[in-house]
Amino acid sequence: MHYIGVDLGGTNIAAGIVGDKGKILFKSSVKTPQRASPEEVASEIAELCFETVARAGLQIEDIAALGAGIPGSVRPNEGVVERCVNLGFMEVPFAALLEERIGKPVKLVNDANAAALAEYASGAGCGCESMVMLTLGTGIGGGIVINNRLYSGINHAAGEIGHFVILHGGEECKCGRRGCFEAYASATALKRLTREKMRQYPHSLMWNIAGSLELAGARTAFEAAEQNDKAAAEVIRNYTEYLASGITSIVNIFQPEILCIGGGLSGEGEKLLRPVREILDREDFARNNKKRTRLVTAMLGNDAGIIGAALLPLYDN
Amino acid sequence: MHYIGVDLGGTNIAAGIVGDKGKILFKSSVKTPQRASPEEVASEIAELCFETVARAGLQIEDIAALGAGIPGSVRPNEGVVERCVNLGFMEVPFAALLEERIGKPVKLVNDANAAALAEYASGAGCGCESMVMLTLGTGIGGGIVINNRLYSGINHAAGEIGHFVILHGGEECKCGRRGCFEAYASATALKRLTREKMRQYPHSLMWNIAGSLELAGARTAFEAAEQNDKAAAEVIRNYTEYLASGITSIVNIFQPEILCIGGGLSGEGEKLLRPVREILDREDFARNNKKRTRLVTAMLGNDAGIIGAALLPLYDN
Numbered sequence: 192m193h194y195i196g197v198d199l200g201g202t203n204i205a206a207g208i209v210g211d212k213g214k215i216l217f218k219s220s221v222k223t224p225q226r227a228s229p230e231e232v233a234s235e236i237a238e239l240c241f242e243t244v245a246r247a248g249l250q251i252e253d254i255a256a257l258g259a260g261i262p263g264s265v266r267p268n269e270g271v272v273e274r275c276v277n278l279g280f281m282e283v284p285f286a287a288l289l290e291e292r293i294g295k296p297v298k299l300v301n302d303a304n305a306a307a308l309a310e311y312a313s314g315a316g317c318g319c320e321s322m323v324m325l326t327l328g329t330g331i332g333g334g335i336v337i338n339n340r341l342y343s344g345i346n347h348a349a350g351e352i353g354h355f356v357i358l359h360g361g362e363e364c365k366c367g368r369r370g371c372f373e374a375y376a377s378a379t380a381l382k383r384l385t386r387e388k389m390r391q392y393p394h395s396l397m398w399n400i401a402g403s404l405e406l407a408g409a410r411t412a413f414e415a416a417e418q419n420d421k422a423a424a425e426v427i428r429n430y431t432e433y434l435a436s437g438i439t440s441i442v443n444i445f446q447p448e449i450l451c452i453g454g455g456l457s458g459e460g461e462k463l464l465r466p467v468r469e470i471l472d473r474e475d476f477a478r479n480n481k482k483r484t485r486l487v488t489a490m491l492g493n494d495a496g497i498i499g500a501a502l503l504p505l506y507d508n
Numbered sequence: 509m510h511y512i513g514v515d516l517g518g519t520n521i522a523a524g525i526v527g528d529k530g531k532i533l534f535k536s537s538v539k540t541p542q543r544a545s546p547e548e549v550a551s552e553i554a555e556l557c558f559e560t561v562a563r564a565g566l567q568i569e570d571i572a573a574l575g576a577g578i579p580g581s582v583r584p585n586e587g588v589v590e591r592c593v594n595l596g597f598m599e600v601p602f603a604a605l606l607e608e609r610i611g612k613p614v615k616l617v618n619d620a621n622a623a624a625l626a627e628y629a630s631g632a633g634c635g636c637e638s639m640v641m642l643t644l645g646t647g648i649g650g651g652i653v654i655n656n657r658l659y660s661g662i663n664h665a666a667g668e669i670g671h672f673v674i675l676h677g678g679e680e681c682k683c684g685r686r687g688c689f690e691a692y693a694s695a696t697a698l699k700r701l702t703r704e705k706m707r708q709y710p711h712s713l714m715w716n717i718a719g720s721l722e723l724a725g726a727r728t729a730f731e732a733a734e735q736n737d738k739a740a741a742e743v744i745r746n747y748t749e750y751l752a753s754g755i756t757s758i759v760n761i762f763q764p765e766i767l768c769i770g771g772g773l774s775g776e777g778e779k780l781l782r783p784v785r786e787i788l789d790r791e792d793f794a795r796n797n798k799k800r801t802r803l804v805t806a807m808l809g810n811d812a813g814i815i816g817a818a819l820l821p822l823y824d825n
Binding site: 273274321346348350354357358359361437439441445446448481483484 | 637650654660661662667668672683684685750754758760763765800801
C-alpha cells in the first residue's frame with residue numbers, strides 16, 4: 192500500500208507518494224497560495240496530490256491515507272489546525288476539508304513532529320526505542336518519539352525544545368522569554384554570533400568569505416575556521432558551547448537512545464558533532480553508564496517532512 | 509492481593525504493605541546497617557519485611573511481589589543496582605539477593621522514579637495521562653510517567669531534571685556542570701540564597717527566625733516574608749524566578765498533563781506555586797492553548813517511596 196505525505200510550508204507545498212517502509216516513490220511541489228482561505232489551500236493540495244499520484248503511475252485506489260505536516264499547532268485527534276501563523280489559520284477543521292476533496296482518511300501533525308517521526312521510522316533513528324530530534328534552523332524545532340509513538344503532551348504542543356532557558360536573563364527570544372536555547376543555538380543565533388565577531392575583527396577571513404556583514408550566514412564561520420581563521424574558530428567554539436549545553440541538558444532529561452540533529456547545519460556532520468560530544472562526555476549525568484545516548488545527524492534532509500506525514504497513519508498517536 | 513514496598517535510604521529502610529489501589533496498610537522501618545555488604549543489607553530488609561507482614565496480620569502467602577526503591581542507578585530488567593554511592597553498591601544483583609531471602613518476585617527502581625510512580629498511581633497525578641514530578645530537596649529529583657509507564661530512557665537514568673543548565677556558566681553543581689536547575693531551585697539553593705541575603709541585611713527578621721546564619725533553613729525566608737520582611741520577600745522572589753524558569757522550560761518540553769512538585773518545600777503549597785504560575789502563564793509556549801499543564805503539589809509525602817516501589821510490579825516497565 193502507499194501513502195501520501197504533504198509538507199505544507201508558508202512558501203511551498205510538497206507532496207510525495209511513500210511506501211510503507213518510508214521510501215519516497217515520487218514527489219512534487221507547488222507554491223503555497225498566499226492569503227488564501229483554508230478551502231482554497233485544501234483544493235490546491237488535493238490537486239497536487241492527484242497529479243502526484245498520476246505522475247507516479249498509480250491510481251488513487253492505491254493510496255491508503257494521507258498525512259499532512261502543518262507549521263503550527265494541531266489537534267490531531269480532531270483533525271483541527273489550532274493556530275498556524277504563516278497561513279493565517281485559526282481553529283480550522285483542515286483534515287475534513289482535505290478528506291472531502293481527496294476521499295481518503297487524513298491525519299494532521301505538526302511539521303517538526305513529522306520530521307522526527309520520519310527519522311525515527313526510516314532515518315537516523317531507525318530501530319531505536321527512543322529518540323529526541325532537534326532541528327537547527329531559523330529557530331530550533333523538536334520532536335520526541337518514545338516506544339513507537341510521537342510524544343506530544345496533553346495539548347500536542349510538547350517538544351518545544353528550542354524554548355527552554357539556558358541563560359537566565361539572556362538574549363530576548365521570539366517566544367517572549369529570555370535566554371532560550373533557540374536564541375543561542377539556532378542557525379539564526381550562529382549568524383548573530385558570526386556578525387558580532389566580524390565587527391570585532393575587521394581583518395577576519397569571514398569578511399572575504401561572506402562578502403559583507405549582511406551576507407554572512409550560518410556556515411560562514413565554519414568555512415573560515417577550516418582555513419584557520421582565529422576569529423571564526425572562536426565563533427564556532429562559543430556556538431558549540433551553547434549547543435552542547437542544551438544538548439547535554441536534553442540528554443540528562445531524556446537519556447534517549449538517539450539524539451538526532453537536523454536542519455541545514457547538520458550538514459557540517461562530525462565538524463559540528465565532535466566538539467559537542469567532547470562536552471557531553473564530560474557533563475552527561477550518565478557518563479559512566481554502560482548505555483549512553485548516541486548523538487547523530489539526520490539522514491532524510493528536506494524529505495523528512497513528507498515521509499513523516501505519510502507514515503503518520505501507521506503510527507498509533 | 510498485597511505488595512511490599514521498600515524504600516531503601518542511606519539512613520533508614522522503610523517497608524510497607526500496600527494494596528493494589530496504592531493504600532498503605534501497615535509500615536515500619538529500621539536503621540540502615542552502615543558499611544554492610546549487599547547480602548547483609550538484603551537480610552536486614554527480608555527480616556523487616558517478614559516482621560511487617562506479621563504485624564499487618566497477614567501471611568507471606570498474601571504478598572504477590574516486592575518492589576524496592578534504590579537511591580542510585582539501577583537496571584530494572586536485570587535486577588541490578590548499577591551504582592549506589594550511599595550504600596557503596598556497584599553492580600550488585602540486588603533483586604536476586606532479595607528474592608533468595610523473601611521467596612517473592614522482586615523489582616528494583618530508582619527512588620525518585622518510585623515517588624513519581626506513586627503520585628501518578630494514587631496521588632496528585634491520579635488518572636492523568638502524563639506527569640513530570642520534581643522533588644525539591646537537598647537536590648532536585650525527577651520522574652517522568654507517560655501513558656502508564658515510567659519513562660527512564662535507554663539506561664534507566666532519564667529524569668535527571670535537576671541537571672539541565674538554566675544559567676550558562678553559573679554556580680557550580682555537584683554533577684560537574686555549572687548553572688544547573690538544582691543549583692538554583694533545590695531546597696539547598698534556597699538556603700544559600702537566604703544566607704547570602706541575611707549577610708547583606710543584618711536587621712532582617714530572618715536572623716530572629718533562624719537564630720543564626722548556620723541555622724537558617726529552606727523555610728526561614730518563607731516565615732519571615734509572611735511577617736512582611738523585605739529582605740526575605742526578595743529571597744523568595746529570586747528563588748521563585750529560578751524555580752519558575754526551570755518549571756516553564758520543563759512544561760515547554762513535555763506539556764505534561766500534571767507537573768507535580770514534591771519535597772519538603774511543597775508544604776508551602778500555594779504560597780510557593782502562585783508566583784510560579786504567574787510566570788508560567790506569561791511564558792508557557794502553549795499559554796494560548798485550550799489544554800494546559802496543571803501545576804500541583806505532591807500528596808503522598810514520605811510515603812511515596814514505599815507506595816511507588818510496591819506498585820512497580822503492577823506497571824509494565
